[in-house]
Amino acid sequence: MSDKDDKAETPKKKGKIGKIALLAVGAVALIGGGVGAGLYASGSGLIGGRKAAVAPGPHLVPKSEQKRPSKDGKEGGHGGGEGEAKAEDHGMPTPPGEGGDRFASNYYAMEKEFTANLQDSVHFLQIGIAVSTPYDDTVIQNLKTNDIAVRSAVLMTLGDTTEDQVFTSDGKQALAKKLAASINKVLKEKEGFGGISNVYFTNFVVQ
Missing domain, CATH: 3.30.479.30 (Band 7 domain)
Structure with missing residues (x-):
């Protein structure tokens, strides 16, 4: 093969390498953009299990979280932890839909x-x-x-x-x-x- 043929093939090889490099850069950009969009959507609550921001102001308290006095007479926390009055201390719990307040x-x-x-x-x-x-x-x-x-x-x-x-x-x-x-x-x-x-x-x- 002559020197002319070698010189003719060199630009072709360089052109192919340039195209491959451009495709690789484009793929990386697409992947990066997709990851960035996914992170943004997840952070903003569009996808995933993240809860929406709670609105400011008073909130209703479920009956299960009602503050109850402890055995020593002091105000206990919510629920029925150690030192707090438990539901069974006050008789049988009222079945759902049969009286009692829904909220604390x-x-x-x-x-x-x-x-x-x-x-x-x-x-x-x-x-x-x-x-x-x-x-x-x-x-x-x-x-x-x-x-x-x-x-x-x-x-x-x-x-x-x-x-x-x-x-x-x-x-x-x-x-x-x-x-x-x-x-x-x-x-x-x-x-x-x-x-x-x-x-x-x-x-x-x-x-």
Whole structure:
């Protein structure tokens, strides 16, 4: 074979090698792009088992996570761990769909009692109250943060109460509902969320 033929074949070989190199680079780029896209999708929750971000604000607490007092009287954690009251301590559990609240009740007793004159009366009312919420401690914290505004709303509600309401069971129940509505109104104005489900009387004196 002549030198001319060798020179003619050399550019062809170089051209093939260049094509192979370009194909290899392209394959690596595709693989890298696919891996990057997969990582992005996984990180953003599009694929895989990653949970979506939890929305801020109060969250309902399942009954299984209800805080229960321990044997020494202190507040225990959630569930039935060591030192906590277990479900079997309170009788047979209620079958699903046959009564009982679906969510836990988170209780909080307000520290100071309330005293107010009854409407158009010489008597005054002195009460202690506790509240319950099916939500987590966020609602209780909101209540504590806005304690002054909440107490003012409670006193105004008590001031609109008549004698007829405080001497009957139905009247007291109606008053408890009014107090819950008053507290929720304040929390909605201040925090954008109420969350108080019930008000309970821990003390109730008419003088």
